[in-house]
Amino acid sequence: xxxxxxxxxxxxxxxxxxxxxxxxxxxxxxxxxxxxxxxxxxxxxxxxxxxxxxxxxxxxxxxxxxxxxxxxxxxxxxxxxxxxxxxxxxxxxxxxxxxxxxxxxxxxxxxxxxxxxxxxxxxxxxxxxxxxxxxxxxxxxxxxxxxxxxxxxxxxxxx
Numbered sequence: 001x002x003x004x005x006x007x008x009x010x011x012x013x014x015x016x017x018x019x020x021x022x023x024x025x026x027x028x029x030x031x032x033x034x035x036x037x038x039x040x041x042x043x044x045x046x047x048x049x050x051x052x053x054x055x056x057x058x059x060x061x062x063x064x065x066x067x068x069x070x071x072x073x074x075x076x077x078x079x080x081x082x083x084x085x086x087x088x089x090x091x092x093x094x095x096x097x098x099x100x101x102x103x104x105x106x107x108x109x110x111x112x113x114x115x116x117x118x119x120x121x122x123x124x125x126x127x128x129x130x131x132x133x134x135x136x137x138x139x140x141x142x143x144x145x146x147x148x149x150x151x152x153x154x155x156x157x158x159x
Contacts, residue, residue: 009046009053010088012151017058019148021045027105028090030054049090062149087144087152095157099143102155110144110152 014020024030030047035055038044043058092098095113103109116135134141143155 007052009055011055011057012088012147012149013059013062014056014147014149014151015058015060015062016148017043017045017056020056020058023105023107023147024054024056027102027107054088087154089142089154089156091156091158093158095140095143095155098155102143102145108146110146111141113143113155113157114141116140 012020021032024045024047025032030049033046033048033053035044035046041057045056047054047056099109099113116131116139131141138157138159140157142157145153145155147153
C-alpha cells in the first residue's frame with residue numbers, strides 16, 4: 001500500500017520576494033493562490049503549477065546552496081551546462097517560446113535548449129551520462145536558468 005499520495009508543494013527561499021513574484025508570476029506565468037496568515041513566519045507567496053504548489057519564503061540573507069556533487073560539465077559542441085545543482089523543473093508547452101520570453105525578461109540563462117539528433121553526441125566523463133539522459137527523456141538538451149535568488153530552474157518540453 002502506498003502511503004504517499006503525491007506531491008503537495010515545494011518551498012524555495014528567495015532573497016527578494018518582489019523580484020521572485022515577478023519571475024514566477026509574470027515571467028513564468030504561475031498562478032498566484034491565497035497564502036494564509038502565518039504569524040511568526042517570514043513573508044512569502046504561494047503559486048499553483050498543475051497539481052503542485054510552489055511556496056516562496058522571503059529570506060533576504062539566503063545563500064543558495066550548491067549541490068555537493070562536483071561533476072564536470074558535458075564537453076560537447078554547443079552544450080555548456082555549467083551547474084549540476086539541486087533544481088526545480090517545470091514542463092512547458094513550447095520550450096522555444098519560453099526561452100525567448102526568459103531572454104527578453106533578462107533572466108540568467110545557464111543553458112539554452114538544443115535539439116539532439118537521433119545519434120547521441122559524445123561527451124567527456126560524467127557529462128555523457130547527462131547527455132544520454134536528456135536524449136532518452138526529451139530528445140534535447142533542456143533549458144536551464146536561474147531565478148533572481150540564484151535557484152536553478154530546469155525547463156523541459158511537454159511530451
